[in-house]
Amino acid sequence: MPAWAQVQRDLRRQIDQELPASFRLPTERELAELYGVSRITVRQALGALVSDGYIERRQGSGTFVAERPEPVQHDLNLTVPWRDRFHAAGLSARSVHLRDEPAQPEPYELARLLGAEEAALARLHLKRLHVVNERAIGLTDSWLPERLAPGLGDLELVSGSLSRTLQEHYGLAPADTNHYLEVGAADAAEARLLNAPVEAPLFVIWSVSRLADDRLLETTRTVWLGSRVRFHYSD
Numbered sequence: 001m002p003a004w005a006q007v008q009r010d011l012r013r014q015i016d017q018e019l020p021a022s023f024r025l026p027t028e029r030e031l032a033e034l035y036g037v038s039r040i041t042v043r044q045a046l047g048a049l050v051s052d053g054y055i056e057r058r059q060g061s062g063t064f065v066a067e068r069p070e071p072v073q074h075d076l077n078l079t080v081p082w083r084d085r086f087h088a089a090g091l092s093a094r095s096v097h098l099r100d101e102p103a104q105p106e107p108y109e110l111a112r113l114l115g116a117e118e119a120a121l122a123r124l125h126l127k128r129l130h131v132v133n134e135r136a137i138g139l140t141d142s143w144l145p146e147r148l149a150p151g152l153g154d155l156e157l158v159s160g161s162l163s164r165t166l167q168e169h170y171g172l173a174p175a176d177t178n179h180y181l182e183v184g185a186a187d188a189a190e191a192r193l194l195n196a197p198v199e200a201p202l203f204v205i206w207s208v209s210r211l212a213d214d215r216l217l218e219t220t221r222t223v224w225l226g227s228r229v230r231f232h233y234s235d
Contacts, residue, residue: 003037004044005199010035011045015054015065023065025055048197052227095128095140095160098193106143110219113178113208118216121145124153126162129193130224136194138224145216148172166217174209174217181205184223194225201226 001009011025026034031042046063049055056066103125111119123143130138142162144152149170158164166172184204191198203224209217 002199003035004041004048007031007035007037007042007045008048008197011049012052012054015049019065021065021067024061025063025065027062044197048200051196052200092134093130093132095130095157097157097160098127098129101127101193104141106219107221109206110143110208110221113206114216114219121216122147124149126153126157128157128160128162132228135228136196136225137228138222139190139193140220140222142218142220144218148215148217162218172211172217175212177207177209179205179207183226186223186225190223196225196227203229203231 025031025046028039028042028046031046032039035042046055046057050057053066055063057063104127106119106123106125122145124146126142126144128140128142129136130140140162144166146152149166149172152165152170155165155169158168163173182204184202186194186196186198186200186202188198190196190202191200194200203226205220205222205224207218207220207222209219211217
């Protein structure tokens with residue numbers, strides 16, 4: 001773990017367990033001396049805490065513990081559309097189709113879950129940014145066989161939803177979806193889109209969806225920002 005992340009983790013622990021809102025943090029110089037690191041390292045750690053809403057900088061006054069919004073709660077019943085869960089909880093939730101982002105090849109982690117013929121199909125890539133109460137919380141990359149949904153790349157997604165667009169325009173709906181959950185870290189591109197630090201912890205969900213006749217419909221990689229999403233499940 002890089003030095004700035006260690007400083008961030010310790011300060012975050014103190015804020016979670018000890019420090020009240022509006023508490024004034026030591027200066028960058030004081031923190032650098034306390035942790036035995038450079039001021040640049042401290043600045044990186046503080047920047048990450050600002051991005052996550054843990055602290056706020058007040059011009060001419062210093063850096064203070066912020067009144068933080070609670071992480072949004074995401075149910076582990078992954079078959080239910082995530083926006084529906086948040087709307088039911090009284091939160092605003094939307095997905096933004098990032099048309100200007102470059103197309104990406106399907107990652108190995110997904111390709112290895114497919115048969116050789118499926119992996120060789122010409123694939124369309126779409127990327128969406130997920131936003132709750134105007135805070136970016138996640139990203140989804142999807143890959144679909146082009147022959148299943150011709151012209152999809154030129155369509156405006158229905159309410160930002162790929163699943164609704166596939167259903168309403170092409171009559172396509174998954175009959176079976178398998179999900180795989182793991183932990184990852186944000187790369188530079190993901191950090192930029194999520195307004196988070198590079199290497200910020202992520203929940204990563206790999207998914208493969210098929211139609212009723214077992215044809216491949218979609219593969220997806222969804223990441224949720226660990227500092228802004230809390231997963232829930234019940235027995």
